[in-house]
Amino acid sequence: MPLLRVEDLKIHYPIKSGIFSRQTGRIRAIDGINFTICARGSLAIVGKSGAGKSTIGRALVGLEQVTSGQIIYAGRNMIQATNRRLTDYEKAIQLISKDEFNFVGRHMLVLDYIASPLRNFCNLSVTAEKARVMELLSVVELSSDTAAKSLAQLNESELCRVLIARALTRAPKLLIIDGLITSLDAFAQRQILRILQGMQRETQLSWLMLTNDLSLAILMCGQIAMLDAGRFVELGTSGDIRNHASHIYTRRMLAANPPADPTQREQLKKYRCALEREFTATQVTRAHLSAANLPLQQLSSTHFVAIPDK
Numbered sequence: 560m561p562l563l564r565v566e567d568l569k570i571h572y573p574i575k576s577g578i579f580s581r582q583t584g585r586i587r588a589i590d591g592i593n594f595t596i597c598a599r600g601s602l603a604i605v606g607k608s609g610a611g612k613s614t615i616g617r618a619l620v621g622l623e624q625v626t627s628g629q630i631i632y633a634g635r636n637m638i639q640a641t642n643r644r645l646t647d648y649e650k651a652i653q654l655i656s657k658d659e660f661n662f663v664g665r666h667m668l669v670l671d672y673i674a675s676p677l678r679n680f681c682n683l684s685v686t687a688e689k690a691r692v693m694e695l696l697s698v699v700e701l702s703s704d705t706a707a708k709s710l711a712q713l714n715e716s717e718l719c720r721v722l723i724a725r726a727l728t729r730a731p732k733l734l735i736i737d738g739l740i741t742s743l744d745a746f747a748q749r750q751i752l753r754i755l756q757g758m759q760r761e762t763q764l765s766w767l768m769l770t771n772d773l774s775l776a777i778l779m780c781g782q783i784a785m786l787d788a789g790r791f792v793e794l795g796t797s798g799d800i801r802n803h804a805s806h807i808y809t810r811r812m813l814a815a816n817p818p819a820d821p822t823q824r825e826q827l828k829k830y831r832c833a834l835e836r837e838f839t840a841t842q843v844t845r846a847h848l849s850a851a852n853l854p855l856q857q858l859s860s861t862h863f864v865a866i867p868d869k
């Protein structure tokens with residue numbers, strides 16, 4: 560059963576010029592993409608800077624005006640949803656990105672930062688609220704002392720885990736992780752993966768990673784969609800992409816982010832096998848590749864590639 564289905568999504572921005580700001584063209588930031596995320600699924604959308612990753616993330620949480628297409632959750636198109644349905648959706652789909660900290664003072668205490676959504680959405684006593692924050696800190700493998708620290712005192716990995724803890728206050732079904740993990744060291748990246756897999760087992764959590772690091776995507780996600788200038792050019796399981804990358808864009812990105820250190824291959828293999836097993840529930844079909852007018856070639860039951868325009 561799909562958790563979220565995106566159909567023929569297009570997001571175009573107007574280009575305006577002249578003293579009357581007339582529209583003279585448009586930027587096709589996202590130009591007809593389709594994808595499905597199932598419960599306990601993990602999808603990475605991988606693309607170069609400017610490919611459109613953040614635009615997709617923002618559109619999924621209603622921060623971007625959609626030109627056309629559908630975002631279907633629980634059988635309903637969320638682009639036309641009423642406020643009541645939107646509230647459920649807003650809790651279920653949480654976006655975390657580093658930009659979050661642009662809107663918060665770094666002097667804020669971790670306790671207050673994690674608790675703020677609880678204060679807006681739940682009516683908890685001070686004791687219950689503190690207990691919930693401590694519980695979430697332990698889920699993200701941070702000690703209870705962290706609650707009394709300010710955000711400024713945390714390192715990148717701790718900040719990333721605090722962001723995840725805050726998103727978890729709303730018991731989301733899908734976490735959208737924009738950038739963030741890319742800049743962490745290999746140890747911290749694996750720690751985040753372990754935390755997400757724990758949540759996946761306990762709460763059926765799914766995640767969508769938006770990243771320019773294909774090796775990281777292969778490590779963290781069961782399915783990968785390669786995004787180039789707002790369109791998907793290749794889609795498959797992480798094994799398909801790692802071992803049989805077919806589109807020139809994917810091959811170039813693999814070359815730019817070479818697979819991890821050979822001494823860690825066995826461990827990576829273990830992670831990937833687990834992810835792919837969990838991912839068998841997801842049906843990848845021809846329709847999951849971009850609806851843009853690119854001829855498609857099916858390489859296997861899970862692997863699709865767009866044949867570039869001549």
Ligand SMILES: Nc1ncnc2c1ncn2[C@@H]1O[C@H](COP(=O)(O)OP(=O)(O)OP(=O)(O)O)[C@@H](O)[C@H]1O
Pocket residue numbers: 572586588606607608609610611612613614615771
């Ligand atoms: N508000 C906007 N108005 C006009 N163009 C925009 C706007 N927001 C994004 N764009 C354009 O849309 C395209 C996709 O941008 P987006 O930020 O989604 O890319 P990205 O893949 O997330 O890049 P990065 O990895 O550098 O963050 C870019 O060409 C960008 O300039």
